[in-house]
Amino acid sequence: MKETTAKKLSLRGAVPLSHFFLRQLVCPGDLAVDATCGNGLDTLLLAELVGEGGKVWAFDVQPRAIVATRELLEKEGRRECVELIEAGHERLSEFVPKGVKAAVFNLGYLPGGLSAGALAKAGEHPLVTSPQTTVSALEQAASLLVAGGIMVISLYTGHEGGPEEAQAVESWGAALPPKHYNVWCSRQLNRPPLAPYLVLVEKV
Ligand code: SAH
Numbered sequence: 001m002k003e004t005t006a007k008k009l010s011l012r013g014a015v016p017l018s019h020f021f022l023r024q025l026v027c028p029g030d031l032a033v034d035a036t037c038g039n040g041l042d043t044l045l046l047a048e049l050v051g052e053g054g055k056v057w058a059f060d061v062q063p064r065a066i067v068a069t070r071e072l073l074e075k076e077g078r079r080e081c082v083e084l085i086e087a088g089h090e091r092l093s094e095f096v097p098k099g100v101k102a103a104v105f106n107l108g109y110l111p112g113g114l115s116a117g118a119l120a121k122a123g124e125h126p127l128v129t130s131p132q133t134t135v136s137a138l139e140q141a142a143s144l145l146v147a148g149g150i151m152v153i154s155l156y157t158g159h160e161g162g163p164e165e166a167q168a169v170e171s172w173g174a175a176l177p178p179k180h181y182n183v184w185c186s187r188q189l190n191r192p193p194l195a196p197y198l199v200l201v202e203k204v
Helices: 014-025 041-050 063-075 089-095 116-121 131-144 162-174
Strands: 031-034 055-059 082-085 100-106 145-155 181-186 197-203
Touching (some): 014 041, 014 100, 014 145, 031 041, 041 100, 063 082, 100 131, 131 145, 131 162, 131 197, 145 162
Parallel strands (some): 031 055, 031 100, 100 145
Antiparallel strands (some): 181 197
């Protein structure tokens, strides 16, 4: 089996911490979802972990994100097991069956995308995730998890609308029944208060 590309372990930041959990849990043959593929780094890790016998569904509403993810997967020889879906993750259960081992939500803006000003000039809107569709997708993903499956949600509060989305995710997680889900919130205490943080959901 091929080695994963990001070999070096780091716990600096929400996304590296989410990868730490994914590496513990996701095995060859598993089913996984990347709800916000963006530049494709989470999709690539999931594809490496599930291997040729597994499957990953990767969603994004921006064509440029789907293209970037496809190119990265092709470059790394991991295109086979990934279904790329140019649609909102609020439609998750239309595409993904039950039995998911891991679902990744990396919220906020696409890094390296155009600035708000440049987008406005081009007549495009900045495509940032939003509370209502995010919570709808989280709800669907939670119902598709296998027992022992996880969701990792990286939250960003430094942009307009970010704090409201983070609050919506926390309220959603806090309301999950503890009999069926374990829900964690991890913040890096020695970084600025606006640093991204991680919410982790395990299905019991
Ligand atoms: N903020 C992160 C990256 C987030 S990428 C970082 O800095 O690393 C978030 C992705 O979610 C973007 O590519 C955006 O296009 C996508 N997105 C926004 N709304 C979406 C939706 N409803 N469904 C799926 N993807 C969505």
